[in-house]
Amino acid sequence: MLDKLDLTKTVDEASFDETLTGYKERLSVLQRVLRDQKTPTIILIEGWNASGITMSTQAIIQSLDPRGFTLHAIDKPTDEEKSRPFLWRFWTRTPPRGRIALFARSWYSRAISEEMQRSAWQKSLEGKIHAVNTFERQLTDDGTVIIKIFLHIAREEQKLRLEERERNPLTAWLVTPAIWHLHNQYDTSMPVIDKFLEKTNTVYAPWNVIEATDRQYAILKVYATLVKALEKRVESGKEGKSKHGKEKEPVRPRKNQVKRSSAPEDACSKEDCQQQLNTLQIEMLELHYLLFKRKIPLVIMYEGWDAAGKGGNITRIARYMNPLGYDVIPIAAPDQSEKEHHYLWRFIKYYPRAGHIAIYDRSWYGRVLVERVEGFCSATEWQRAYQEINEMEEEYVRSSGGGIVKFWLEISKEEQLKRFQQRASDPSKIHKITEEDWRNREKWDLYDDAIDEMLARTSTPIAPWTVVESDDKWYARVKALTTVVDCARKLL
Structure with missing residues (x-):
């Protein structure tokens, strides 16, 4: 998925300002419609370090009513979260009906970063892929909209951005030795991430990979992706849903019956x-x-x-x-x-x-x-x-x-x-x-x-x-x- 992108795409200043204004207005309207339709929405922003995750998150927030969304900036799990199953801390952050949950990094970053530290990580990562696909399918079956965005930049661009951050006293603390280590592993990580994206690119929760070399182009495409996906959902929501209990009951295959008895076979005083x-x-x-x-x-x-x-x-x-x-x-x-x-x-x-x-x-x-x-x-x-x-x-x-x-x-x-x-x-x-x-x-x-x-x-x-x-x-x-x-x- 990643190697097919044209990372040279740009947008001029005038087009950016004009187009962004329309997208912002539309996203604000869509948030209110989703609230009225009681539709839970998950927007997750993933990508390489320094690819613009924070920038994109801030851009989205500018158009949303703060009373209707919750931002989750996902970092390393706490001790409490480490003591629970992998997806527990994400299940507990899923939004109620009518609200938006915005994830700046998500279960994907955690799956890859946590699994690649293990000796048998490839086999373990397959288990994570299955768990993630199941998690997302269950949520979408229940009516949740999941929009997944991955911001892609080249290795050379990432290096330039990390060096730029290091020169700025206000952002230098963000660039740690661990971040440079991950940068040095870029070429090794690329096929792993690409495979992970491909195997979690499902009909019910597809990936939207965005060329993020030009920051303005990336922001516009993030907005375009959100507006298109949410408009599609809003239109389908207008069609209405079947009322509870009115569907024709499907034929139910049975497995082996489990024996039931209320009286014990052996007497016991x-x-x-x-x-x-x-x-x-x-x-x-x-x-x-x-x-x-x-x-x-x-x-x-x-x-x-x-x-x-x-x-x-x-x-x-x-x-x-x-x-x-x-x-x-x-x-x-x-x-x-x-x-x-x-x-x-x-x-x-x-x-x-x-x-x-x-x-x-x-x-x-x-x-x-x-x-x-x-x-x-x-x-x-x-x-x-x-x-x-x-x-x-x-x-x-x-x-x-x-x-x-x-x-x-x-x-x-x-x-x-x-x-x-x-x-x-x-x-x-x-x-x-x-x-x-x-x-x-x-x-x-x-x-x-x-x-x-x-x-x-x-x-x-x-x-x-x-x-x-x-x-x-x-x-x-x-x-x-x-x-x-x-x-x-x-x-x-």
């Missing part, structure tokens, strides 16, 4: 279970410290029927663990801020730091359960979610070095009714039963079908489901903790 739990809890404490010491994160996720015993399970797993090393994340209906983002955003932001454990009390699977059954998202959206969830879990395990334990707590319809009635008649438990629980029970068959499909399509080798037979609470607690202990041992 309460006393025996309590004794086993005590032994397992002590072992879990020791494993927790080892995970922390070796900086291995773990996600434990619970789904299940109402009154299946998720709370009791979580309490037993966490009982002896150091509270400084784990978090329990109770998931309720998304608030307005969370609705403004991609549905995975509110779960990814709670990913555990290296060495920590995150326990999700309900999870991202609400997309293919509650949201599907209750019509809170479209058929297209929940159907797409199976692939998105599988990709999310695979990328988490691959990039974090940790693991995921997924529990489905299964109880019979009769046992659920029994527990509902007990809660309703017990003053100390009545807060656990709501009108919504009774309404959900009326849709048992719809949820039953959704559960079957969820388990079948999202039980993968890297993140398999464990069905916990939960008519017997004590057996369920032992099985869940045994599963977590086994996973922790394997991670170590």
Whole structure:
């Protein structure tokens, strides 16, 4: 891509001033239209050192209402960011609907700079390419506009600009030995960057490579690129979107079914279970410290029927663990801020730091359960979610070095009714039963079908489901903790 550009292109002063004025006015209008259309927009500026990333960013900002955009100047990751998966700090910076996120450098600079420092960087970089393409596809599927710009200059031009900066006392500090080292690696880096651009040049998030030798020409082309892309999106937005729940439901291929049973095959007395739990809890404490010491994160996720015993399970797993090393994340209906983002955003932001454990009390699977059954998202959206969830879990395990334990707590319809009635008649438990629980029970068959499909399509080798037979609470607690202990041992 890079070697085909004509880096001698220029523009005269008069044409620059006249054309830029029109572009600025148009970009300002487009920002307001995108806000009204509730379209999230990502603009990322990449390029060689000294190619004009800061200059281009400043030029764009001049035309935008500062109340409608956020600028992210991406530098080396902080200690907090280093303790999370690669894309975590970019997921958490994705814009809500109607806003613009402007990235001065992005996941691309970080992927290349971080990976090229490793011995097996070529193979590792392939993994980053896959992760980045998946990340961008998921965002654009959800309605985000992604405009990617790469500013290209020749090696000789870069050298002149770096020397110019060194001579200026106000900018000399920007030119470090590391920057000169990268300049000396220009010819080596060129094919790597070119390949990375080519493999991430997708239909849904294409690259716009801009000749940046002439600064004015580069600014005009940056504006032209933005205006063209955003006008295209604004026009497509006028066509309208299908209303939730109105699409024809697509045919859904099934994978191997996951066996579900509410009653345990082996009987276990309460006393025996309590004794086993005590032994397992002590072992879990020791494993927790080892995970922390070796900086291995773990996600434990619970789904299940109402009154299946998720709370009791979580309490037993966490009982002896150091509270400084784990978090329990109770998931309720998304608030307005969370609705403004991609549905995975509110779960990814709670990913555990290296060495920590995150326990999700309900999870991202609400997309293919509650949201599907209750019509809170479209058929297209929940159907797409199976692939998105599988990709999310695979990328988490691959990039974090940790693991995921997924529990489905299964109880019979009769046992659920029994527990509902007990809660309703017990003053100390009545807060656990709501009108919504009774309404959900009326849709048992719809949820039953959704559960079957969820388990079948999202039980993968890297993140398999464990069905916990939960008519017997004590057996369920032992099985869940045994599963977590086994996973922790394997991670170590």
